[in-house]
Amino acid sequence: MSHAWDQNVPIYQQLRDRTVSHILAGRLKEGDLLPSVRQVAVDLQINPLTVSKAYQVLVDESLVESQRGVGMRIKAGATHQLLEAERARFLSQDWPEILKRMEQLNLSFEDLPLPNNQKVSSQ
Amino acid sequence: MSHAWDQNVPIYQQLRDRTVSHILAGRLKEGDLLPSVRQVAVDLQINPLTVSKAYQVLVDESLVESQRGVGMRIKAGATHQLLEAERARFLSQDWPEILKRMEQLNLSFEDLPLPNNQKVSSQ
Amino acid sequence: MSHAWDQNVPIYQQLRDRTVSHILAGRLKEGDLLPSVRQVAVDLQINPLTVSKAYQVLVDESLVESQRGVGMRIKAGATHQLLEAERARFLSQDWPEILKRMEQLNLSFEDLPLPNNQKVSSQ
């Protein structure tokens, strides 16, 4: 599988996000080793240093830990921590901005496609 | 009033967004002159070149036009054009990403604060 | 002035420590710009990326902030924050280890050279 990168956001950031998605989706579980820096570099056709930078971000976020000579291991509690942190960020930062933008554009939820089982009504 | 800039997005972009907001909110109307580059630079404590770049973006978007010896004037139809363009972008780009993110975080609209007169329900 | 690097600790770490020392010593003050990445790289005969890595550590520690197109600026409150953090680390981590080591080596403070105006006595 090849990979298409968004030119406007750093590759290491996209790789970090991709890995986070995998953790949230359960494809990567706590205690698992991340695929090795070299392997990912080959698979995604990018420089090992770039992969390393992405992984280092995860280390800084306390989501994975580096074990010398072994690899990068997903820490216990990472999934929970991640979910809480991302939810908090969405609620406190992203959502208010979304509402503000919708108001500015005079858009209502009735104008937007919602997931199947949900429905919005004005009162 | 000084101004707090988001370090992660270009200042000229933020200034462009700020101006667009003013137009959408009606604080700047079609036919109005934008405040001079030099004035904005002083007010916001930024480089005149940066202001100029922001204004140039607006020119490129056909929202304002430069009049030699006069200044930058908001074009007729700018508000309508802006509203359509921003709405289209929101619907086609932003909204799908928002839904995707909410799904990943297992968030439902019932978990989110909605504007006063709107209400969501699961079916 | 040339520079001697400790081979056992990463250059970027040593550069970070050096910069911190300068801040603590008041040679670099809050609001000052750090010398540019390129300049330091030339002066110390190291790679710009290495300098950048050192500076990034300081950004992560909230001691300096990066201003695009301008440079790296020492944040307000950096000195105070630094002093508190380093003191806390010394007291809670380093000092207990020192005492433990001295006990293990059966060393007393009377065996050690102290700064001029201080004196230790057994009771």
Place this chain on the structure above:
Amino acid sequence: MSHAWDQNVPIYQQLRDRTVSHILAGRLKEGDLLPSVRQVAVDLQINPLTVSKAYQVLVDESLVESQRGVGMRIKAGATHQLLEAERARFLSQDWPEILKRMEQLNLSFEDLPLPNNQKVSSQ
């Protein structure tokens, strides 16, 4: 009992230090056999090669000797030699750095907890 390793210092080094501590504390005496590589590896959940490397360091320091078919035995005079070497290192290397760091942080011995029977005074 499992063991918590400091991720920043090599495991073999930590194991060497641990063993040295045991010798200094008298839990391991001259003439004693060190626990077997394989036993330690199982107990501490680490790679036998790592244990082996730690033991080799002790051999290189002339603190233990390998006896074919028997194991690693703590040499006569090891305790004394160790005490002298570690004391010398502490005095010439560690202590000056400690004083330097304390000066930088503007810390005095009066700010630090000392063992019960010792007291510091300024003159």
Place this chain on the structure above:
DNA sequence: GTGGTCTAGACCACT
């Protein structure tokens, strides 16, 4: 095998 660090050199966006 693993990750960590460094170099040399390039290109980019921003001010």
Place this chain on the structure above:
DNA sequence: GTGGTCTAGACCACA
């Protein structure tokens, strides 16, 4: 001018 990112390739210590 500034910092940020990426590549290609190298060397090291660790397990």
